[in-house]
Amino acid sequence: MKIIIVGAAGHVGSTAVTxxxxxxxxxxxxxxxxxxxxxxxxxDSIRAMYKQVGKIDAVVSAVGQVHFGPVDEMSSxxxxxxxxxxxxxxxxxxxxxxxxxxxxxxxxxxxxxTNRDPIRGGSCTAAANGALDGFVVGAAVDMPRSxxxxxxxxEVLESCREAYDGFFPGHVHVSNExxxxxxxxxxxxxxxxxxxxxx
Amino acid sequence: MKIIIVGAAGHVGSTAVTxxxxxxxxxxxxxxxxxxxxxxxxxDSIRAMYKQVGKIDAVVSAVGQVHFGPVDEMSSxxxxxxxxxxxxxxxxxxxxxxxxxxxxxxxxxxxxxTNRDPIRGGSCTAAANGALDGFVVGAAVDMPRSxxxxxxxxEVLESCREAYDGFFPGHVHVSNExxxxxxxxxxxxxxxxxxxxxx
Numbered sequence: 001m002k003i004i005i006v007g008a009a010g011h012v013g014s015t016a017v018t019x020x021x022x023x024x025x026x027x028x029x030x031x032x033x034x035x036x037x038x039x040x041x042x043x044d045s046i047r048a049m050y051k052q053v054g055k056i057d058a059v060v061s062a063v064g065q066v067h068f069g070p071v072d073e074m075s076s077x078x079x080x081x082x083x084x085x086x087x088x089x090x091x092x093x094x095x096x097x098x099x100x101x102x103x104x105x106x107x108x109x110x111x112x113x114t115n116r117d118p119i120r121g122g123s124c125t126a127a128a129n130g131a132l133d134g135f136v137v138g139a140a141v142d143m144p145r146s147x148x149x150x151x152x153x154x155e156v157l158e159s160c161r162e163a164y165d166g167f168f169p170g171h172v173h174v175s176n177e178x179x180x181x182x183x184x185x186x187x188x189x190x191x192x193x194x195x196x197x198x199x
Numbered sequence: 200m201k202i203i204i205v206g207a208a209g210h211v212g213s214t215a216v217t218x219x220x221x222x223x224x225x226x227x228x229x230x231x232x233x234x235x236x237x238x239x240x241x242x243d244s245i246r247a248m249y250k251q252v253g254k255i256d257a258v259v260s261a262v263g264q265v266h267f268g269p270v271d272e273m274s275s276x277x278x279x280x281x282x283x284x285x286x287x288x289x290x291x292x293x294x295x296x297x298x299x300x301x302x303x304x305x306x307x308x309x310x311x312x313t314n315r316d317p318i319r320g321g322s323c324t325a326a327a328n329g330a331l332d333g334f335v336v337g338a339a340v341d342m343p344r345s346x347x348x349x350x351x352x353x354e355v356l357e358s359c360r361e362a363y364d365g366f367f368p369g370h371v372h373v374s375n376e377x378x379x380x381x382x383x384x385x386x387x388x389x390x391x392x393x394x395x396x397x398x
Contacts, residue, residue, distance in 0.1 A: 076290070083287075088275065114337055115337060118340045120340060122341075126334060130331070134314035134330065134332075135326035139322035141319060
């Protein structure tokens with residue numbers, strides 16, 4: 001398979017690279033690293049990336065920034081960062097990808113744990129993850145040409161333990177391998193419309 | 200209790216009006232009907248509404264427009280209608296309401312069935328409902344002064360049966376009374392961070 005992995009250099013995306021490299025042709029996409037450069041928040045940049053890469057069998061997305069902070073101190077603009085920087089970029093990657101994904105191919109987006117196991121200051125990320133999970137459930141029944149779509153929703157990665165220390169009290173840390181296997185199931189498996197929880 | 204009901208004249212909002220009127224002071228808010236007029240998509244209009252009404256014990260929101268259509272024909276702008284016309288208005292009603300809701304009060308938003316039981320052409324609405332459900336889960340743990348927040352997520356209302364005929368094949372129709380009871384549980388009950396499913 002020819003597989004695009006967006007956010008390939010990130011903590012989550014690199015698990016997909018490791019899990020899928022070797023037996024597939026993996027194209028690593030990043031803002032300033034990887035095989036192809038793309039600004040995920042710029043729809044024209046997404047279109048240029050697809051045009052450059054051409055036909056593919058799978059698109060994996062592991063990107064997104066959100067606002068963290070108490071809900072009663074959050075502005076409307078801060079709330080929208082989760083939509084504009086995590087939800088819309090991954091949705092656009094799907095909407096713009098239909099002309100490039102082969103029959104029976106797949107899209108995989110990345111959401112996260114916060115809409116099922118909330119953390120303090122996490123209402124923006126919970127909304128963003130909920131939107132992505134909902135989109136996947138809704139979009140799966142519409143997919144043309146047997147294209148599949150799923151979300152990988154991981155707990156905190158072992159590799160992010162230090163970075164997130166204190167923000168996810170009591171949450172388990174999942175291995176990079178476990179997260180990579182979830183992307184493998186999404187890309188190489190047969191499911192669609194599923195939220196693949198890794199915890 | 201003094202309760203604001205936004206979208207009071209709509210199919211969903213009117214169930215809340217019926218369920219909560221009589222034993223509470225209900226203030227019906229609508230774009231062009233009700234006791235107070237407000238444009239839910241204009242944050243300044245939300246602020247003016249709160250300023251006019253003053254302190255309240257509960258805010259109920261039952262508003263929102265979304266795009267319906269196949270995901271492979273949907274534009275980025277069409278996807279965003281669900282965010283801008285259903286998610287953000289209800290989130291803004293919460294974010295702007297903290298100075299007006301009394302200790303131990305509540306917010307109740309309205310999502311819907313499509314992110315758990317998808318329909319064709321429903322990826323925009325599923326994402327919007329998922330965002331609202333996620334926001335409620337995430338925001339509940341942050342709420343100050345024992346304020347609660349919940350979402351009512353109803354199946355198709357009996358009163359909408361004709362309007363939605365053909366779009367929700369096999370979905371049950373729930374009574375106006377059942378939906379009104381969900382709003383009663385959210386406003387008069389003790390739960391928080393819950394998606395109150397009516398089906």
